Amino acid sequence: MSLVSSGHRLGASTAPHVLEVYLDYVCPFSAKLYKRVRNEVLPYIEENYPGKVQFIFRHQIQPWHPFSTVVHEAALAVEKIESTKFFQFSDKLFEVQQQYFDESVHNLSRAQIYESLAKHVKEIGMSDSQFLSLLYIPVVSEIEKARNEGNKITSDLKLHIKLGRETRIHVSPTVLFDKIVDNEVSSGWNFDQWKEWLAKKVVYSQDSADTNFGIGVIPEYQTWYICSKGLTNYINYILQVVKTPENATSGFGINEVGNRPQVYDKEGLLVFVSNYTFIRSLIDQNAPKVLYLPDLSCGTEPVQKCEGLTDPPLDSEQIYCLGVVNPNKYETKFTASISFTKGAARPPLVIPIEEITPTESTPTKATPPKDTLSPSDTRSFILPNDNIANKLDMTEALTKPRNVNHTLYKLYDWMERGLIDTNPEFQRDIVWNNTKQCHLIDSILKNYYVPPILFSCKKLDRNRWLRICIDGKQRLTSIRRFMNNEIPYLCPSEGRTKKTYYENIDDDEQYSNALSVGEKEDFDNSELVCIEYYDLTILQEQEIFSRVQLGLALTTAEKLHVFTSPIAELAKNILEQYPSINKIVDNKRGKPFQLIVQALHMMELNPTKFSANPGVITKYLQDDRSVPQELKQKSSRVFAELDFLIKVDDEIFTKDHRFAPIEFVFFCYILAKFSDLEMAWYQDTLLQMKEYVRKYHADIRFNQTVYKTLWNFVEQVDDNLQPDNILEKGQLQVSDKERTHQIDSIYREIATMVAEKCVNPETKRPYTVTMIEKAMSELHLSVNVNRNTKSQVLEVIKQLQEKKIIPIARAQMRLRITTPIKEKKVKEKLTPLISNLEDESYGDEYELICTIDPGQFRTINELLQSNTNGKGQLELLSLNDISEGDIKF
Structure with a gap:
């Protein structure tokens, strides 16, 4: 295996599980995740899962971190000189990461950044001269002789980046476990979250030997499983339901709640052989389906006994597991003997006392008759797959699409007859403007490449098909609008003055310049490549749309x-x-x-x-x-x-x-x-x-x-x-000294809020907090610590107005209100609610800018909602419209 494909590894290469992280040395989130994994997670794995998980560091350079390439070159140079120093140097790079942020190095040359990195190389006890010799760009005397081939590390870096692209990794940090991206993992995870995640991911298996036997006990509707200790292509087992007073054999397999199975008329257990990923899916209530090997399983109906042997061995080596599901409404016991190592003797099945002997009608073969298998025989999440050993990564694969060419006239006819749906729920609105739509027509007429249209096809009645547009809505809309004479063809070389329409309708002068009969025929018979899927679910259609539009899987x-x-x-x-x-x-x-x-x-x-x-x-x-x-x-x-x-x-x-x-x-x-x-x-x-x-x-x-x-x-x-609680204790329980301080604090807060919310109505100027406090003292106001502060502010304003201690009014809210021009009655209803109309305008809509008393805001909002069918808009320009001198705030 090449160094690139194996990555930068910690832990034994024979460990059955692989934890891979794609990181960028200049990404803050990568640094956070790396430090957590390096300092806490990896030591925890070594202590709790010895020999079971290997860690691989992979390079993921983000283009928006322009200096990241130089830093990753440095790490690869260190590895090339002394591979054992790679992780020590990576520790250092993430430690000094900010020294290579854009703000720190944007004025430095590439060579100067190399020299800065060389200082860290010396800090880990390596030669900086040898390091720099790998990174400096060779100098050429004449620019014509420059070959732009980079340095002695460039080819290595290319291979690492190519690997990331081929595995479709786009961002850092990205975490994979056993080659599968896990988007659940976050750089913000704490240590406890990592431990919980590892407990779910790491295989449960016997450490003592690859041959296991004992008694298993499964509570109602739960799942039991056991897996091979390492990679294997072999399993040999026998399992039988028993009734016995004996307890479960200690350390034999593991029980989990699992995905509740179908209830059967027959008694017994469902037995599955699969790889670790899908056996774990048996206990995931959100798992869409679980693939298993039917020739080695008894998964279509409950059985009293089941056995299986891989002869010949399976084509690929993986972590294989035996999973047992209890579909009964009571606890069920079984005895089993299992071997995952070819050549190792499987112990004889130990039958405890009170054995249940299978009847003649009880299946004892591992292979169910294939012609009896139907979707109704089993839960939808359990699906047999004869080729699971070779196709485990294709479990979510769609049916293969059909590539076909359709003429534009045929596509137009289907759109007009409603046989193409360009507006499924996941589609965007029409976003191309007229100019862009016209340019597509130019591309078609001049035989330029137009990307394929992506359809999901659904069978209708009378042998008709409905094509749901997953990708290509803007192109189809442009074609339809052109053939309906809604947009012209604009030749880019002739500007926007010459407009050519699809056809001349009723000698209308507007469409006098139209395609000739021959040009129209050529356009009609032009073909677009179409990719057609069949039998997709709505969710799969949405998933394809997301990947095409965003390059990302659906959230x-x-x-x-x-x-x-x-x-x-x-x-x-x-x-x-x-x-x-x-x-x-x-x-x-x-x-x-x-x-x-x-x-x-x-x-x-x-x-x-x-x-x-x-x-x-x-x-x-x-x-x-x-x-x-x-x-x-x-x-x-x-x-x-x-x-x-x-x-x-x-x-x-x-x-x-x-x-x-x-x-x-x-x-x-x-x-x-x-x-x-x-x-x-x-x-x-x-x-x-x-x-x-x-x-x-x-x-x-x-x-x-x-x-x-x-x-x-x-x-x-x-x-x-609760009223009793408030009356007895108050909302805050404090000492007298603390309560006095609290009352003073609330008193000051009320005065401050009144000063912020009110003005002198004669001058439109605000009062100072001191002036408000003086007016409040004349009210002989007592603060209630158990009441909401803002409600007391409203009460103070009301009392100051009633007793006329000072002229005071709420500062006006300033609004912009927009309504459809036809809603004239709305203006009539708004007028009495407005304090001052500052400006109004009439166009496609009626717009006014005004000030109002804050108490009218809710009324105006409800008025707009109920009288304009939600088309009226209310924009808050300022909460406190006040004046200071000649300046208005």
């Missing part, structure tokens, strides 16, 4: 978009009605939709334990039941209030920290659980929630631990709102 959030159940439609309507949600959460790749669904799930079911993993949410969206009326009403109120809070002050959601997805879901739950409270209370609670969760967690992720913390916060909020 969990994007996969959820495919569902069309009533609850999915409710979530989509919410997102469409309240686009403001995109301001406060990550709005890329379907994330807002996923968060709304998770919020609905929590609002409806009130789960005290974390249950928002992809499997649970997918099941929730698959449910075709009608949306309960209570949830409809609750969600309507919650997201209307959330929309209002965002419009009033969207910065409060991202203040100090970004608004984490789990915080969004819990804040929606808070809005649902605690209704009809002041806006200020919700704002305060939001800030308290963000502060509370960050006391306990540095990384706010959507997991069980953070979920429990936020659930505790909600319970505390609930307790604080």
Whole structure:
């Protein structure tokens, strides 16, 4: 094996598992992950999984880190001189990483960066002269003789980069386990998360020998499995169900809850032989399917006895496992003898007391009759595969597509008859402008290359086919618009003055310059290459679209978009009605939709334990039941209030920290659980929630631990709102000295907020905090520590106005309001709600800029929503419209 393909390795090359990391020396996230793995994870693996996991470092240079190439060359040069120093030098590079950030080296030449790196080479006890001799570019006397071949490391680096491209690795850090990319792993993981991940990934196997025997006990609906200690192409086993008072043999196999199997009329066990990846899938409730070797398994129905022998041995060596699923409603015991080493004697099957003898009708062969196998015989996630030993990496492969050429006229005819769907749910809108569409027509007429159209074909009635456009919507739309005379052909060499249309309709002067009969015939008969898939699911169509458009696999959030159940439609309507949600959460790749669904799930079911993993949410969206009326009403109120809070002050959601997805879901739950409270209370609670969760967690992720913390916060909020609790203890329990300090602090805070929110209505100027405090003292105001501060601010303003201690009024909000021009009645309803109209304009829409009393904001917002069918827009220009001298703020 070449050095490049084997990578930079730590641990025995014979270890059955491989942990690979693709890293960039100048990527901060790569540094974070590398240090965690190098300093904590690898020592833990060596201690707890000796000889089972090898670690491989691979180079992944990111083009947006322009100086990264030079640093990776340095690491390869060190390895070439003294391979044992590679990881020591890598430790040093990640330690001094910032010295090679753009800001540090952008004024340095390539040679100067090499010299800087040479200093670190000397620090690890190596010769800098030998190091630099590998990296310096040979000097040529004449520029014509330059060959641009790089240095003595360039060819090695090319091979490393080529390997990354061939394995379709695009970013750093990327982690693979046993050659499979695991997007779950994050550079932000702590040590406990790594340990939990390793426990799931590392094979359970007997360390004592490759021949294993004993008694296994499987609780109802659970799974038991055991795997080979190393790579093998051999298995020889016999297994039999028994009734015995004996306990399970210690250390023999492992039990896990597993993916609940189908319930059968027959009693017995389902027995599978597969590789480690798919045996682990038996216990993954989200696994789409589990492939197994039918000739070595009894997987179509429960059996009392099963045995298998690889004769001849399998074609490829892998970690092979024996998995046993209990489909019975009671605990089931069995005895088994297993060998994974060819030539090693399999011990005789030890039958404990009270043996159950199989009846003549009980299958004892490992190979089920293939003609009896049908989808109804087994759960959909368990699928036989005779060639699993050679095709394990192709389990998610699609059916092979058909390449075919279709004429433009045929494609146009299909579009006109509705036999091509260019608007499936995952497609984008039309984004090409007229000019770009016209340029495509030019390419077709001049026989330039046009990329293929990608279709998913569905059989209709009367031998007709519906073609769903996965890729090529912009091209098809351009062709259709041209053939409908909606756009002309513009020859780029003649500018935009000469417009040639597809055909002249009714001697219309507009279309007088049209294609000739011959040109039109040539255009109609031009062909486009089309790639046609058959029998794809909607999810597979969406997956192809994502890969074609983005070069990336679909995220969990994007996969959820495919569902069309009533609850999915409710979530989509919410997102469409309240686009403001995109301001406060990550709005890329379907994330807002996923968060709304998770919020609905929590609002409806009130789960005290974390249950928002992809499997649970997918099941929730698959449910075709009608949306309960209570949830409809609750969600309507919650997201209307959330929309209002965002419009009033969207910065409060991202203040100090970004608004984490789990915080969004819990804040929606808070809005649902605690209704009809002041806006200020919700704002305060939001800030308290963000502060509370960050006391306990540095990384706010959507997991069980953070979920429990936020659930505790909600319970505390609930307790604080209980009337008896507030009357007896108050919301804060403090000493007299602390309470005095607290009262003074709240008093000052109220005065400050009043000064910020109010002005002298005669001068439009703000008051100082001292002036407000003096006016408050004349009110003989007492602060209530158990009341929300902002609600007390409103009360102070009201009392100051009523008793006329000083002339005071709320600072006006400044708004821009836009409505469709036809909605004249809206203007009439808005006029009495506006304090001052500053500007208005009429065009395609009616727009006005005005100031209002803050108390009218909600009324105006509701007026626009109800009277313009959601087409009216309300933009907050400023919260406090005040003046200082001649300057307006």
